[in-house]
Structures are given as C-alpha cells and as structure tokens.
Amino acid sequence: MVEARFTNPVIAGMHPDPSVCRVGDDYYLACSSFEYFPGVPVFHSRDLIHWEQIGNALDRPGQLTIPDSTPSSGGVYAPTLRHHDGRFWLITTNVAPGGGTMIVTATDPAGPWSDPIPVPGIGIDPDLAWDDEGRCWCTSAGIRQCRIDPWSGQPFGTPEPIWSGSPGALAPEAPHLYRIGEHWYLMIAEGGTERGHAVSIARGPAPDGPFEPCPANPILSHRGTGRRIQNTGHADLVTAPDGSWWMVLLGVRSGGGTPGWHVLGRETFLAPVTWGDDGWPVVGELETDLPEPAWIVDAPRVPPGCDDFDLPDLHPRWISVRSRPDGCWSTTERPGWLTLHARGGSLDEPGITFVGRRQQHPSCRARTLIDSGHGHGGLAVRLDERHHYEIETHNHSVRVIARIGSVRHVVATRPAPAGPVRLRVDIVAASPADGHPRQEPDVLRLGIEDIGGGFEQLAELDGRYLSTEVAGGFTGRVIGMYAAEGTARFDWFDYEAL
Incomplete structure (x- = not known):
C-alpha cells in the first residue's frame, strides 16, 4: 500500500444513496437525484476515490417526468446499479405523481440508457440480484422481496417480508443482496436517515433466506458519537481486483452549534471492509486520512470550475x-x-x-x-x-x-x-x-x-x-x-x- 492518503467524502455535495458495481478495473456509481432533472447521476472511477460524472441515467423527458406538483425532496429515490450478462441494469423509483418503480438498461454507462421498464407493485429502494440459475430477485424497502422478469418488469407474485432488521429499529430500508462464498448476505439501512442511521446485515442459504442477523449489528453507525461524519447509512459493497472489499455509503458533514446543521446534503463516503473468521463483515474507519488502496491512479479529476x-x-x-x-x-x-x-x-x-x-x-x-x-x-x-x-x-x-x-x-x-x-x-x-x-x-x-x-x-x-x-x-x-x-x-x- 502506498504512503499517500485520501479523504472523505469521495463524492462531495448532494450525492446520497450511492450504489456501486465493478466491471473489470472500472467502477461505476449512481445516486439519488430527487426533484432535479436530469435524474440519477452516473460516475466512473478506476480506484474508488477519484470519481468523474459521465452522464445521467434519466436524461430525457421520455424517461423522467417530474410534474410541478411534485414537492421538493420528491422525485427519484435510491437507485441500484448492477452489471449482469454484459449489460448495466439500474432500478429506481420516481415518487412523483404518475411515477413508480422502473428499470433502465445500457451497454455503456455513459448512455444512452433505455426507455424505462415499469415494475409494478415494488416499493422504494429497489435492489436487483441474480442467482446461479439466472433468476432475478428484487428486494425493496420494508425488506420485502419477490422474483421479477427484468426485461418486462413483471413480478412473479407479491413481495413478501424476508427480514425485519434489528428489533425495534426504525425504517428498515435500502436492501442490497449479495452472493458471497457459500452465503447470501442481505445488507440494509435502518434507524432513519438522520442521526440514528445505521447499516445492518444478515445472511442465509438462499436469496430469500431464512436470514440470521449478524451478532455485531449494526456493523456501521456514528449515532451518539462525536465524529465529524454523521447520519451514516444506505450502503453498498464492492470488491476490488486485488480481492479487497469496500463500502460506499451516505453521510453528512455537519457544522456550527447545536444541533449541527448540514447544508451540502448527504454525500458519498468510502470505507474499507474486512471479513472476520466468523464470516461477518467488519467496516473500517471512514474519517479523514485513510490509507489509499494500492491501485491508486493519477491525481483527482476535479470538475472544471x-x-x-x-x-x-x-x-x-x-x-x-x-x-x-x-x-x-x-x-x-x-x-x-x-x-x-x-x-x-x-x-x-x-x-x-x-x-x-x-x-x-x-x-x-x-x-x-x-x-x-x-x-x-x-x-x-x-x-x-x-x-x-x-x-x-x-x-x-x-x-x-x-x-x-x-x-x-x-x-x-x-x-x-x-x-x-x-x-x-x-x-x-x-x-x-x-x-x-x-x-x-x-x-x-x-x-x-x-x-x-x-x-x-x-x-x-x-x-x-x-x-x-x-x-x-x-x-x-x-x-x-x-x-x-x-x-x-x-x-x-x-x-x-x-
């Protein structure tokens, strides 16, 4: 590992709900965009640290309609970005009047992306995962799940609850499902997206469980601490070519006195992940001055001012x-x-x-x-x-x-x-x-x-x-x-x- 350091956030400003995937040596990431058009910014990186915006997944009126009646903080919520069978898949929800959950696809993440494929009956924070048989599983907020046909958007049955998260925790949401080794891991956010935000995880033998929770849940939360980064949650996992694991997540940098105001919105942060002998993930520090990964590339690509x-x-x-x-x-x-x-x-x-x-x-x-x-x-x-x-x-x-x-x-x-x-x-x-x-x-x-x-x-x-x-x-x-x-x-x- 080189001696240089990197600092969080890795994507500053209003870039919440990050979802990431890797294709070869390239990483791609998408975020929520709410009432703004174009929707769902898409980024590229070679090292998880220096990100360049290469497009927006919803960049034409035929893909995205946000009526004037849509309140601020409405619009497009929580995408999941995945690469499967040679194609990029992005599922998200437009909560504006007349909207709904949709899938768009592309062979080039810079675009163009397809016209939306409606996915009826699926709530916000939808996730996509494929099993070894090629079946597509969609899990959404409330931690409800069903299989879908991603080409038509048609669900197979009604979404059913598969895990309730930590006992008594507020707002189980933002699920992501992964096949890692012999287990299926289900990672979620809970505790609300304010100071109580947290990341928890469970695992099971199949995409639909049954799931056992990690004994150390939440595996990440800054609630009740004096850390400069707060509201940490809504995370996604990715593995690097060298086999190391990383987490992208949202957080805020608050300033001033009580209660600590954040003005830039929720931003995208990066944290290292290791795996314990018991097979559970351990999230490392995401405060400033973290060691750079060994595959670090050239200087940051800062957008022209x-x-x-x-x-x-x-x-x-x-x-x-x-x-x-x-x-x-x-x-x-x-x-x-x-x-x-x-x-x-x-x-x-x-x-x-x-x-x-x-x-x-x-x-x-x-x-x-x-x-x-x-x-x-x-x-x-x-x-x-x-x-x-x-x-x-x-x-x-x-x-x-x-x-x-x-x-x-x-x-x-x-x-x-x-x-x-x-x-x-x-x-x-x-x-x-x-x-x-x-x-x-x-x-x-x-x-x-x-x-x-x-x-x-x-x-x-x-x-x-x-x-x-x-x-x-x-x-x-x-x-x-x-x-x-x-x-x-x-x-x-x-x-x-x-």
Whole structure:
C-alpha cells in the first residue's frame, strides 16, 4: 500500500444513496437525484476515490417526468446499479405523481440508457440480484422481496417480508443482496436517515433466506458519537481486483452549534471492509486520512470550475428543478452564452427556469456575468422553494432576496452598473474553534464584483436557514442561474473552493 492518503467524502455535495458495481478495473456509481432533472447521476472511477460524472441515467423527458406538483425532496429515490450478462441494469423509483418503480438498461454507462421498464407493485429502494440459475430477485424497502422478469418488469407474485432488521429499529430500508462464498448476505439501512442511521446485515442459504442477523449489528453507525461524519447509512459493497472489499455509503458533514446543521446534503463516503473468521463483515474507519488502496491512479479529476457555455449541450453536472424544456434554455441562441427564458416568476415557484450545480465545499465562491436586458434573473443558492437566497438584476437595480419559510424579504438593493453585471456569492464555513451552541454553520455574502475582482457586499446572511435541519427534506444546496422574467443571458459561471 502506498504512503499517500485520501479523504472523505469521495463524492462531495448532494450525492446520497450511492450504489456501486465493478466491471473489470472500472467502477461505476449512481445516486439519488430527487426533484432535479436530469435524474440519477452516473460516475466512473478506476480506484474508488477519484470519481468523474459521465452522464445521467434519466436524461430525457421520455424517461423522467417530474410534474410541478411534485414537492421538493420528491422525485427519484435510491437507485441500484448492477452489471449482469454484459449489460448495466439500474432500478429506481420516481415518487412523483404518475411515477413508480422502473428499470433502465445500457451497454455503456455513459448512455444512452433505455426507455424505462415499469415494475409494478415494488416499493422504494429497489435492489436487483441474480442467482446461479439466472433468476432475478428484487428486494425493496420494508425488506420485502419477490422474483421479477427484468426485461418486462413483471413480478412473479407479491413481495413478501424476508427480514425485519434489528428489533425495534426504525425504517428498515435500502436492501442490497449479495452472493458471497457459500452465503447470501442481505445488507440494509435502518434507524432513519438522520442521526440514528445505521447499516445492518444478515445472511442465509438462499436469496430469500431464512436470514440470521449478524451478532455485531449494526456493523456501521456514528449515532451518539462525536465524529465529524454523521447520519451514516444506505450502503453498498464492492470488491476490488486485488480481492479487497469496500463500502460506499451516505453521510453528512455537519457544522456550527447545536444541533449541527448540514447544508451540502448527504454525500458519498468510502470505507474499507474486512471479513472476520466468523464470516461477518467488519467496516473500517471512514474519517479523514485513510490509507489509499494500492491501485491508486493519477491525481483527482476535479470538475472544471468555470463553464463558458461554448458547447451546444450542458455538462451532465448541470441540473434544473423538475424539468428543463428545450425552449427555456440554449447555448447557441447567443453563442458562448447560456440563455434562459423565464417560465416562473421567482424561485418560490416550482416551474422556475434554473440551471445549477451542487454545492460541494463548505466554503466556496460562485460568480457569473449576467446580461438581463429587459427581463430579470440572477444567481441563487437553493435548498427548496421555501428556502433560498439570491442576488438578481431587476429594473435597472441589483437586489438581494431571502426566502425563509413563509417570509420573503428584499434584503438589500442598489442601482445596477452599466452593461452586464458580475454577481457573486461567497459561502464561508464557521470556524470549528467557535464552540458556541448557536454558531451558524456558515455565512453567505452576496454582492457584485468589478472587472478587477473587487467585491461590493450587499448582504451577509445566516446559512442555517438553508440547511436540512431547518428546512427538512432529503436534499442539499444547489447554486445556479435563473430567469424570473423575460430573458436572462449568462456569459460564464465560475465555482471554486475557498
């Protein structure tokens, strides 16, 4: 093993419910996407540490419909990604009105993926596993299972309960079924996806059991500890070419005082796994400064911080709220600019024209150059319709707006400079040295920037109101550009860690 180290999370920002598979020397991973379109980001890695997004499994309206009536934190939940018989299989659930559980397949995980195959009668968190006879088993939340035909989606019978998890544990969910040696292992999440989250496991002689629980359950949980990574759960296992085992899982990095707010959403973490003499898995540490696996490859592939919108299509990291109709955006209408045409009147509305990327660092800076003409739009930090901050150009002025629950307030305003305007948001995490119980997790400073980089701050806002602990739900912050009236054009967008 080499001397270098790696740190968690391995995929930062809102990338929860990770599911992973290996094909040869390549790893592929998929995550939940909730109310954002396109859905289910897909990543590639050669070492489980450095991940590059190569596409989205649900990237066209024919695959994914999320109506405006879908509440935030609705949409696409908990995919399972597997490779079987030369093909990639992904099963997930769209909990939006008119949705349901579906399977899509591809020969190339970067896409294109097939049109969805509906799987009726199957709940959220579905898993796929094939036995030695080629039969496909589908297990879902509540730890219910039946066999299905994955090509047609047709279940064989009604899903039946196969294990209830730990006695009295809340919300048994996120099952994954594996054949390892002579046993079938069934790994689940339980305890709820908040501070009580945990991973437990059982094993049995057949895919449908009967299952005996591991005596050391939960095999992973950070509940009741002072560890910086909390809410650990919803895990998946993978083995490397050298025979070592690894777990990907979700967790959060909380900051500030009590109760500890997390603002980036649930992120993807990595932990080593060993197997005891009794045949049960033992999960290693996932805190910072873990040894790198021996097959570590080159330097991290960090997404470019600046996008000049010179290509006809957007990079797969860009996401929109619920949908992105062709007529509402373009990078060719004014070449080299992202043109957005308004659909909704503000970020309070579910149909806002918005293009953003996940916030991935506790301290970061986002900037853009906007030409709003006779319309208005700007730069926003969004958690949901009721929790967002933005700086926008509006009627020859620049203004900062805060939406916190039922309150919408124009915090600051000033005349707009002549010509296109550089809008900027600095997000600065709280110092861990400040132990006050009411310490905010971070502050957001919104203002305008001159061509030389000078910054005029118009407002400083408390970050706790854009946190899951305040707003609720399953998502994290997304930073991006929007049009609220008429047309807004953006020459570039720059994101950098501070």
